[in-house]
Amino acid sequence: MGSDLSTDHSLADKTLIIFDWDGTLMDSIGLIVESMHIAGEEHGFQTTDKAVQDIIGLSLMNGIEILYPQATKQQKLAIQQSYADYYIANSHRTPLFDSIEEMLQTLQQQGKQLAVATGKKRKGLDRVLDASDSHDYFVMTRCADEAGSKPDPQMLTDILVHTQQRTSQAVFVGDSIYDIQMANQLGMTSIAVNYGTASSAALAAQHPNYQVETPQDLVDLLTQEQ
Structure with a gap:
């Protein structure tokens, strides 16, 4: 199950959920x-x-x-x-992880705004959004050729401005140390997923607020009614 590494943040109160793409939503x-x-x-x-x-x-x-x-x-x-x-x-050959699409649907139904901040270029992200038919889940997507490479937090700042959300209303989900470093620079709540690129220990060393083992654990953590 998801490990809550901090009791200071309630995910149920978050209105904006920002995802990394590769290794977090897509098995790539x-x-x-x-x-x-x-x-x-x-x-x-x-x-x-x-x-x-x-x-x-x-x-x-x-x-x-x-x-x-x-x-x-x-x-x-x-x-x-x-x-x-x-x-x-x-x-x-790169599908979304199991249960991810259902999770995105559920979060939308719960009234959450969803966004993507990725190291991909815009052309590459649009291609996989088309292939996975997932454009409509996200109110905004931001790429490395638009706002600088992670851990530069400009992608997150741009998304906050576009959605008119405060940092305290948002959570970022990612699988690399650069993801967690990026969120930490803004003081944004973060969820590290251990099923992507970085090891559990390497991610834990960046002090995410939550850490999960599997895609299903992420689904359970984000969609639970609190």
Whole structure:
């Protein structure tokens, strides 16, 4: 079940729920890792699964710069294009996690406003929103090429302004340390999910307010009537 790491925040009172996308709503971590390996090796560079997992949540180019610091600017751009080509061609393999769509429907019915803050580019997010037919769940989505890469909190600030919500009315849900760091910079309540990219221990070290093990635990935590 979900672990409540703080008694100072009541999720039932939150009117705005902001989600990360990859590894939080969509089961895409495996494809991200595979795509980065394919792209790097195509241009003569290698890395490890863990290294790729550690940069998930950042913008794609920021991640490439961390993974391949020895690459030239042109090589990094070429890796970015190869990654995008492979990921797009295989994006049909990335479904929403079980029970997530039902959770989004339930939260909407409860009168919650839902939003997305992701390290994806706008073009990439729109593509997966179309593929998963989930545009209508979210009152706003914000991407790394619109507001800076996590843990810069500008994405969250933009969403708060658009929805006219206060930080105290919002909660952010994510699977990377950058997600929790971003929420912490604003003092926003956060939920860390352990089924995505980062380990439970790494997430706990960022002091999220809540931490859950499975997608179903997240559903139970967010949709419970309190």
